[in-house]
Amino acid sequence: MPRPGLVLDVDRSTPPILFHHGESFRLEKLPAGRSRVVYPAEPLPALRDVEGAIADALDHPLDSDPLAARLRPGMKLVIAFDDVSLPLPKMRRPDIRQRVIEAVLDRAAAAGVDDVRIIAALALHRRMTEDELRHAVGDRVYDAFAPDGRLYNHDAEDPDDLAFLGTTPHGEEVEINKAAAESDLLVYVNINIVSMDGGHKSTATGLASYRSIRHHHNPATMVHSRSFMDRHASELHHSNWRMGEVIRQAGVEVFQVETTLNNDTFGEKGPLSVLQKREWEWSTRDRMTFMGMQAGLKRMGPNARRRAFQSWEAPYGVTSVTAGAVDPVHERTLQHCFDQHLVSVEGQTDVLTMGLPYICPYNVDSIMNPILVMCLGLGYFFNMYRGRPLVREGGVLILSHPTPWDFHPVHHPSYIDFFEEVLADTTDPKVIAEKYETRYAEDEWYRHLYRTSHAYHGVHPFYMWYWGAHALDHLGSVIVVGGDTRAVRRLGFRPASTLQDALEMATDTVGPQPTVTHLHNPPIVMADVT
Amino acid sequence: MSRALVLKRKPAKLAAAAAAGRVLPGRGAAAGPLALGEVDPPEGPTDAWVRLRPRLAGICGSDLATVDGRASRYFAPITSFPITLGHEVVGELDDGTRAVLVPVLHCGVRGIDPPCPSCAAGRTHHCERIAFGHLDPGLQSGFCRQTGGGWSTEMVAHPDQLVPVPDDMADEAAVLVEPTACAVHAARAIRAGSAGADGAVALVGAGTVGLTTLAALRHLDGGTGREVLVTAKHPEQRRLAEALGATRVVGPSELARAVRSTTASLVLSDDDATASAAQGQLTGGVPTVADCVGSDASLAQALRVVGPGGDVLVVGMPGTTTLDLTPLWHRETSLRGCYAYTRDDFATALDVVAAADLRRLLSATYPLARYEEAIAHAAEAGRRGAVKVAFDLRGEKHR
Numbered sequence: 001m002p003r004p005g006l007v008l009d010v011d012r013s014t015p016p017i018l019f020h021h022g023e024s025f026r027l028e029k030l031p032a033g034r035s036r037v038v039y040p041a042e043p044l045p046a047l048r049d050v051e052g053a054i055a056d057a058l059d060h061p062l063d064s065d066p067l068a069a070r071l072r073p074g075m076k077l078v079i080a081f082d083d084v085s086l087p088l089p090k091m092r093r094p095d096i097r098q099r100v101i102e103a104v105l106d107r108a109a110a111a112g113v114d115d116v117r118i119i120a121a122l123a124l125h126r127r128m129t130e131d132e133l134r135h136a137v138g139d140r141v142y143d144a145f146a147p148d149g150r151l152y153n154h155d156a157e158d159p160d161d162l163a164f165l166g167t168t169p170h171g172e173e174v175e176i177n178k179a180a181a182e183s184d185l186l187v188y189v190n191i192n193i194v195s196m197d198g199g200h201k202s203t204a205t206g207l208a209s210y211r212s213i214r215h216h217h218n219p220a221t222m223v224h225s226r227s228f229m230d231r232h233a234s235e236l237h238h239s240n241w242r243m244g245e246v247i248r249q250a251g252v253e254v255f256q257v258e259t260t261l262n263n264d265t266f267g268e269k270g271p272l273s274v275l276q277k278r279e280w281e282w283s284t285r286d287r288m289t290f291m292g293m294q295a296g297l298k299r300m301g302p303n304a305r306r307r308a309f310q311s312w313e314a315p316y317g318v319t320s321v322t323a324g325a326v327d328p329v330h331e332r333t334l335q336h337c338f339d340q341h342l343v344s345v346e347g348q349t350d351v352l353t354m355g356l357p358y359i360c361p362y363n364v365d366s367i368m369n370p371i372l373v374m375c376l377g378l379g380y381f382f383n384m385y386r387g388r389p390l391v392r393e394g395g396v397l398i399l400s401h402p403t404p405w406d407f408h409p410v411h412h413p414s415y416i417d418f419f420e421e422v423l424a425d426t427t428d429p430k431v432i433a434e435k436y437e438t439r440y441a442e443d444e445w446y447r448h449l450y451r452t453s454h455a456y457h458g459v460h461p462f463y464m465w466y467w468g469a470h471a472l473d474h475l476g477s478v479i480v481v482g483g484d485t486r487a488v489r490r491l492g493f494r495p496a497s498t499l500q501d502a503l504e505m506a507t508d509t510v511g512p513q514p515t516v517t518h519l520h521n522p523p524i525v526m527a528d529v530t
Numbered sequence: 531m532s533r534a535l536v537l538k539r540k541p542a543k544l545a546a547a548a549a550a551g552r553v554l555p556g557r558g559a560a561a562g563p564l565a566l567g568e569v570d571p572p573e574g575p576t577d578a579w580v581r582l583r584p585r586l587a588g589i590c591g592s593d594l595a596t597v598d599g600r601a602s603r604y605f606a607p608i609t610s611f612p613i614t615l616g617h618e619v620v621g622e623l624d625d626g627t628r629a630v631l632v633p634v635l636h637c638g639v640r641g642i643d644p645p646c647p648s649c650a651a652g653r654t655h656h657c658e659r660i661a662f663g664h665l666d667p668g669l670q671s672g673f674c675r676q677t678g679g680g681w682s683t684e685m686v687a688h689p690d691q692l693v694p695v696p697d698d699m700a701d702e703a704a705v706l707v708e709p710t711a712c713a714v715h716a717a718r719a720i721r722a723g724s725a726g727a728d729g730a731v732a733l734v735g736a737g738t739v740g741l742t743t744l745a746a747l748r749h750l751d752g753g754t755g756r757e758v759l760v761t762a763k764h765p766e767q768r769r770l771a772e773a774l775g776a777t778r779v780v781g782p783s784e785l786a787r788a789v790r791s792t793t794a795s796l797v798l799s800d801d802d803a804t805a806s807a808a809q810g811q812l813t814g815g816v817p818t819v820a821d822c823v824g825s826d827a828s829l830a831q832a833l834r835v836v837g838p839g840g841d842v843l844v845v846g847m848p849g850t851t852t853l854d855l856t857p858l859w860h861r862e863t864s865l866r867g868c869y870a871y872t873r874d875d876f877a878t879a880l881d882v883v884a885a886a887d888l889r890r891l892l893s894a895t896y897p898l899a900r901y902e903e904a905i906a907h908a909a910e911a912g913r914r915g916a917v918k919v920a921f922d923l924r925g926e927k928h929r
C-alpha cells in the first residue's frame with residue numbers, strides 16, 4: 001500500500017529539505033523545533049484496466065442513461081475536453097483524454113452519429129498547437145477530425161460561435177460556445193489534477209466567453225474563495241454552479257466524464273524519481289543522483305534547462321473514471337482527489353515556505369514569467385488547503401523561484417504590458433481591475449493574437465493577479481528567495497538571497513522565532529487544516 | 531581684461547576634437563581648440579549695448595556638439611570665430627540688475643531697419659538676417675565673435691535681449707529659463723498640432739529638453755487629463771519625469787508597446803505569430819511625438835509611434851541623420867522643427883521655472899578652471915544621474 005501524506009516535525013537530525021526553484025532545486029535547512037514539513041502521499045494504485053474502467057463509466061453512468069442510449073442518428077454531438085493547462089506536467093501517451101474520447105467516438109459510430117465536433121475547452125487560454133492537440137486526443141482522432149475542421153480550439157471571442165443562454169439570479173451573464181450550446185449532447189472529457197477543476201466549472205468556464213467569465217474571475221469573488229481547492233467554500237465555484245444551472249435550464253444536456261490521476265509525477269525510478277522521495281529516506285544513490293542533476297543543470301544555459309524540464313512527461317496512473325450527471329460525478333471525483341492529496345494538519349504557523357517548480361498551468365512549453373510566479377505561489381500553492389490557510393492571518397509567505405524578468409512574446413503579449421504598465425502603477429487587485437481591466441480585455445490587438453496566434457487573452461494576466469487576491473489579503477508579507485530583485489520588487493514582494501535571510505526578514509512581520517510550515521510540493525499535496 | 535573659455539577655428543584642432551568626441555562625448559574639451567585665458571572684453575557695436583557679467587551659464591547640447599566638432603556644417607556661415615560659448619545665461623548688469631539672456635541675434639539686435647518679414651511678424655527666431663547688419667555672423671550670442679558668451683566673466687548684450695529676473699528667483703532657477711523657453715515654444719507647438727489641447731503625446735528623451743518640455747506642457751495644459759508618455763533611460767530621469775507629471779515613464783525599448791496599448795493599435799509584421807509591438811509596425815499611434823533627443827534612433831522611433839496624419843516635432847537638436855521616410859510618406863506624418871523661442875516664450879518660461887520648481891534640474895556647477903570636468907559631466911549627464919550642468923562665474927576674480 002502507498003503511504004499517505006504526513007506532517008514531519010523538523011528536529012536537529014532532519015536533513016536539508018528539497019525546494020523546487022524553477023528549473024533547479026535548493027536544499028534548505030529548516031529551523032529545528034519550530035518547523036514542520038507537509039509531505040504529499042505516495043501515488044495511489046492506478047487502475048489496471050483503464051479501458052475497462054472507461055467502458056464501465058460510460059455504460060453505467062451516475063444519474064443518467066448509458067451514453068449509448070443517449071446517442072442516435074442525426075443528432076449533433078459535441079465532445080469538449082480540458083486544454084493544455086492540465087495535467088502538469090503533461091502525461092505520457094496515451095493521454096487519458098484520448099482514451100475517453102476514443103471510447104465515446106466508438107459508441108457514437110455504433111449509434112450512427114455522424115455530426116460530431118471535438119473542442120478544446122480553453123476558455124481564455126492560448127490555442128493549443130497541433131502537437132499539443134495530437135498529444136491530448138491522439139493521432140487517430142486528430143487525423144480523422146482536424147483536417148476538415150471538426151476538431152478545433154474554442155474561441156471565446158468568436159461572435160459567430162457564442163450563444164447567450166441567460167443570466168443567473170446574481171446577474172451573471174452566461175455565454176458559451178454556440179456549437180456546444182446547440183448540440184443535442186455535450187460530452188465533457190475532464191482531467192482532475194486538483195480539486196479546483198471539473199464540475200460545472202468545465203463548461204461554465206472552459207467553454208465560456210470573457211463576457212461570462214468576468215463575473216467570477218474578479219477580485220471580489222477571488223478574495224472570497226477560501227479556498228479554490230474547496231469548492232464548497234469557493235465563491236468562484238458557487239458562481240460556476242449558478243451558471244451551470246442556467247446552462248441546464250437552457251436545455252443543454254451535459255454528459256460529464258471526469259478522471260483523476262495519481263501523484264506519480266516524477267516516476268518510481270528514472271532521473272527525477274528522487275523528487276518524489278522524502279529526504280530522510282534518500283539513499284546514497286539518491287543523493288548522488290541529485291547532486292549529479294544539480295551539477296548538470298548548472299552547466300546548461302537557461303534555454304536548455306527550460307527545454308529539458310518542459311519535455312518531461314509524467315507516468316501518472318489513472319485512479320478513477322466517472323461519468324454521468326455533473327453533480328454526482330463531481331462529488332465522486334472530489335473524493336478521489338482528496339484521497340490522494342489531503343493531509344491532516346493541526347493549526348497554522350507564522351510562516352509558510354514553498355519551492356515553486358518550473359511549470360504552472362499557463363506556461364506549458366513556455367516561460368514562467370513573474371506574474372505566473374505570483375499566481376503559482378499565491379494563487380495555487382497558497383490555496384492548497386481546506387478549512388483555513390496553513391499560515392496565519394498576517395503571516396509571511398516565502399517562495400523560492402528565480403523569477404526572471406522574462407516573457408514569452410507569443411504566448412504572453414499582454415503580460416508584458418501588464419508588468420510594464422499596470423504593476424508599475426499598483427499591485428492592488430481592486431485598483432487594477434477598476435483602472436485597467438476593460439482596456440486590456442477589449443484591446444483589438446490582444447484579441448487578434450488570442451484568436452489567430454497562440455496568445456493568452458488580453459485579460460489573462462489580470463486573472464493571474466486576482467488569483468492571488470485572497471493570499472494578498474491574508475498575508476502580512478511575501479518574500480521571494482533567489483529571485484531577480486527588480487522583478488520581485490515590481491511584484492510588490494521582498495527579495496532575499498537565501499532562505500536564512502528570508503526567515504530573518506520575516507521576523508519584521510511576525511516577530512522572532514516564528515513557526516514555519518513547508519509545503520513539500522509537487523507532487524501535489526493539499527492540507528486539511530484544523 | 532576678462533576671463534573666458536575661447537574656441538578658435540583651427541581646422542586641425544577641430545578635427546582632433548571631432549575624433550576625441552566620437553570616442554567619448556565631451557572629450558573634445560581636452561583635445562580640441564577650447565582654451566581658458568585672459569581676453570579683451572567684447573565691445574558692443576553701438577552705445578545701446580550693455581555689459582552683462584554672467585553669474586551662471588549652462589552647458590547645452592549644441593555647445594557640446596560645437597566643442598566636440600560634431601556641429602553640422604549648416605552652422606558654418608552663421609557662426610563667427612573665435613567664440614566664447616554659452617547662451618543659457620543669467621547675468622548682472624552694471625547697475626546690479628539681474629537678467630536672463632534671450633540669445634537670438636535678430637534684426638532688432640543687428641540694427642537692421644526695416645526688419646525682415648519674420649522679425650516684423652514677431653517671429654524673431656525665424657530672422658532672415660542672422661549674418662548681416664552691424665554684427666558678425668551668429669545665430670545666437672555664444673556663437674558670435676562680437677557678443678562673447680556666457681562661459682566668461684564678461685559679455686555684451688542688446689537691451690532687447692534681456693529679461694529681468696524676479697528678485698525671488700535664485701540664479702540656479704534663472705539659468706533654466708532659456709532652455710525652458712525652448713520647451714514652452716515646443717509645448718505651444720504640441721498644443722497647436724494634432725494632439726491639440728488634450729490628445730496623447732509621447733516625449734522621447736528625458737534630458738533637459740524632455741523634462742522642461744514636459745513641465746511646460748503640463749503648465750500650459752493646466753490640469754487636463756492628457757496622456758503624456760515619456761521615455762527615460764536613467765533612474766534619475768525617470769524620477770524627475772514622474773515628478774513633473776508624466777502619465778507614464780517607460781524605458782526607450784518599451785515605448786512602442788506603451789503606445790500600442792495606450793492607443794489600442796494593432797501591429798503589422800510579416801510573421802503574425804511573433805508580431806510584437808517591439809518588432810512590428812504599429813497601425814496607429816499617438817497624434818504628436820516630440821523628439822527631445824534628435825538622434826537617428828530617436829527620430830526613427832518617433833516616426834514609428836506617431837499615428838497616421840500626426841506630427842513629429844524635432845525639439846532636440848539633430849545632426850546629419852539617416853532615416854527611412856517611407857512611413858512618413860505613407861502615413862502623411864509631418865516632421866517639424868522646433869527651434870528657440872520668442873520673448874513671449876521667455877515670459878511664460880519664467881512662470882514655468884518657478885511653478886514647476888525647475889531649479890531641481892540644475893545638477894552641478896563648476897568654476898571655469900574646471901571646464902574639462904564640467905564638459906565631460908554635461909556630456910554624460912544622464913548616465914551620471916545629472917540633468918543640467920552649468921558654470922558658476924560668481925566666484926571668478928575678474929568680476
Ligand SMILES: [Zn+2]
Pocket residue numbers: 590591592617
Ligand atoms: Zn541651447
Ligand SMILES: [Zn+2]
Pocket residue numbers: 636637638645646647648649650654656657658659
Ligand atoms: Zn530678422
